[in-house]
Amino acid sequence: MPTSTYPSQTKHSIFWPFHSKLASADYTGQYWCSLYYFNIYRILLGSSLLISVWKFELTSFGSHHYTLFLYAGLSHVVCSCISLLLIKLRTPGFSWQLAIQVICDIVFFTIMLHASGGLQSGLGAILLISLAAAGLISRGRLALFFASIATISLLLQETYSLLTVNYYSAQYSQAGLLSMAYFAVAWLAHQLAKHTLASEQLAKERGIDLANMSQVNQLVIQDLQEGVLVVDKHGVIRQHNSYADKLLDLRSSANDTKSLKLSDYAPDIAERLKRWQGDSKMNFDLLRLTHSHALVRTRFLPIQADFSNGVVVFLEDMGRIQAQLQQLKLAAVGRLTANIAHEIRNPLSAINHAAELLEEEQQENHTNPRLVHIICDNTRRLNKIVQDVLQLNRRNIPKPDILESHDFIKKFLEEFCDVEKIDRDVFVFQNTNKYLVSFDRDHLAQILWNLCRNAWRHCRKQAGSVLIELSTTTNGHNVCLNIIDDGPGVDPQQVKEIFEPFFTTADGGTGLGLYVARELCETNQSSLDYIEDSSSGHFRIILSCSEPCR
Structure with missing residues (x-):
């Protein structure tokens, strides 16, 4: 028998229905x-x-x-x-x-x-x-x-x-x-x-199917691990998902989404959108957001070809992708460090021991002391590289503490200058408030040690050559730790390479200091960047506060 076209249709009597x-x-x-x-x-x-x-x-x-x-x-x-x-x-x-x-x-x-x-x-x-x-x-x-x-x-x-x-x-x-x-x-x-x-x-x-599809789409958009903004032709944010709230802090900015203007709350993205509307084939570099300091990739998709109904803006959080890559990298580093420990350190120990014996017997055998020193120096350099690489495998186990940033940095500078034999007046620490930050104590000390050593190496080595200052971010939820030296800064052509492993411009350097410092920052839910708009060397660490900054 043929089925009804509308199976869910209610059948009504055409006669007297009052008793039904x-x-x-x-x-x-x-x-x-x-x-x-x-x-x-x-x-x-x-x-x-x-x-x-x-x-x-x-x-x-x-x-x-x-x-x-x-x-x-x-x-x-x-x-x-x-x-x-x-x-x-x-x-x-x-x-x-x-x-x-x-x-x-x-x-x-x-x-x-x-x-x-x-x-x-x-x-x-x-x-x-x-x-x-x-x-x-x-x-x-x-x-x-x-x-x-x-x-x-x-x-x-x-x-x-x-x-x-x-x-x-x-x-x-x-x-x-x-x-x-x-x-x-x-x-x-x-x-x-x-x-x-x-x-x-x-x-x-x-209508029910359309409503269900709308709800499904809304759930999918809300569950996306990237920010989604719907911007009309006037630059007003009409809709956004929860991840966009997290990246741009829109919820605390305004309760009415119709009053959110993209240029007011995300001027960098608004500028990119304007440029993209002029040339849709334009590619953009990664963007560091002002509110959350997250590193994102921006993508724009027009709702219609003529932009009359606005644009959908996608903010892809590169931190999440980097975290996934980091897991793969840690597994590879783990295997590498295991091989290094067994295959490289033992021969290095033997070479170092033999060099020490040659140094003791150099007068009897008339051995050139310069050659012995070259062997010992390079052995120590290789051993330091091994130690730095081994440290990479331990960075995935942070033990965060609640640190009072002012006292911690003050004690660190005293210890650093004492160990490195540096005049304390070279480092100037500016801070009027005491901020509580969540960070692994040993990791923060190692990061500061690498950055301060770099600053000392490239500064003029005068009183006040290195400035360390603490301040809050615009959203008041993070602390900025700036380390600024009066040196020439980094060559603009090398800025993108300074955080790469084994990249160095210093004689005798391992090229792992900045790389390890950034990795340790990311492990502790923080970020480390080089500020390019400065005429000198300027590194900035964004730390997470354990309570609202005041």
């Missing part, structure tokens, strides 16, 4: 609105008939019984007005009100039909409009029932006129044709209502 569960359906405002306009039509129709008979004295209406016609017309208008009030009160129920109103039309128009001399007055055709409207309003539930009542009333009127009016010729053939028209109109209204219900059901199902 369908009668208790929750009618929407659309049903009541249709019933309201139907009553407006009834009032206008009844008033027009009364005015046409009373004012213009048309002989075709009320020709048989003028007073009865006026009383019937007036009663019809009064009932219509009362029905209009009951619709506002919505009592009794919708089906009862519709049935009462249509039956009142049938009764009063049948009386006026009798008062006008029967079917030749033409009033019987008026019921066609009422039956059609009632069938459409009720969605076909009562259409044939109303047609049956109208047919019975029409036949009873003809029979009553035949029995009570002298010389009246009953027109049953015309009554039968008009009754067939009643049923035809009712059936057409029923069919039209059935298709209307099917269309409404289909539209409802499509």
Whole structure:
């Protein structure tokens, strides 16, 4: 058997539904609105008939019984007005009100039909409009029932006129044709209502599917591990996901997303968007966000080709990708360090021991002391490289402590200058507040040691050559630790390479100091960057506060 096109469509009875569960359906405002306009039509129709008979004295209406016609017309208008009030009160129920109103039309128009001399007055055709409207309003539930009542009333009127009016010729053939028209109109209204219900059901199902798809899309967007911004053509952020809140701190900026202007809260991204709209093939470097200091890659996707509906901005957090790469890198470094410990350190120990023996016997064997020193120096250099590489494998086990930054840095500088034999006046520490930061104590000491050693190597080695200062970020949730020396700074062509392993410009350097320092920062949920807009050497560490900075 063929299945229904709309399997979920509710089937309604076209006869009397008051005792079924369908009668208790929750009618929407659309049903009541249709019933309201139907009553407006009834009032206008009844008033027009009364005015046409009373004012213009048309002989075709009320020709048989003028007073009865006026009383019937007036009663019809009064009932219509009362029905209009009951619709506002919505009592009794919708089906009862519709049935009462249509039956009142049938009764009063049948009386006026009798008062006008029967079917030749033409009033019987008026019921066609009422039956059609009632069938459409009720969605076909009562259409044939109303047609049956109208047919019975029409036949009873003809029979009553035949029995009570002298010389009246009953027109049953015309009554039968008009009754067939009643049923035809009712059936057409029923069919039209059935298709209307099917269309409404289909539209409802499509609406539900669309709402579900919208919810799924919203969940997917909210769960994306990258920020998503929807920006209109005026540069206003219309929508954003939770990850964008985290990256740009939008939630604390404004409660109303319509008031968020991209240029106010993310000017760097707004500038990139403007440039991209001029040239959609333009590629951008990674961007360090001001609020969260996260390193992101920006991508722009127009909603329409002409940008009229705005742009979707994707902020891909490179920190998450770097964390995944770091896991792979740590596994490789672990295997490398294990091989280094067994394959390189043991020969280095033997070479170093042999060099020491040569140094003790150099006078007896007339060995050149310079060659012995070269062997020892390079052995120590290789051993330091091994120690630095071994340290990489231990960086994934941070033990964060709550450190008071001012006291920690002050004690560190004293220890560093004492061990490295450096004048304490070379380092100037500026800080007026005490910030509590969460960081591994040993890791922070190693990072500062590498950075301060670099600063000492490249500065002018005068009093105040190296400046160390603490300040808060714009969002007040992080601390900036700046290490600035008065040296020439890093060559712009080498800025992208200074954090690469084994890259060095210093004689005798291992090229792992800055690399290890950045790795340790990332392990402790911090960042280390070189500030290029400075005329001297300037490194900045962004530390996480354990409580809001003040």
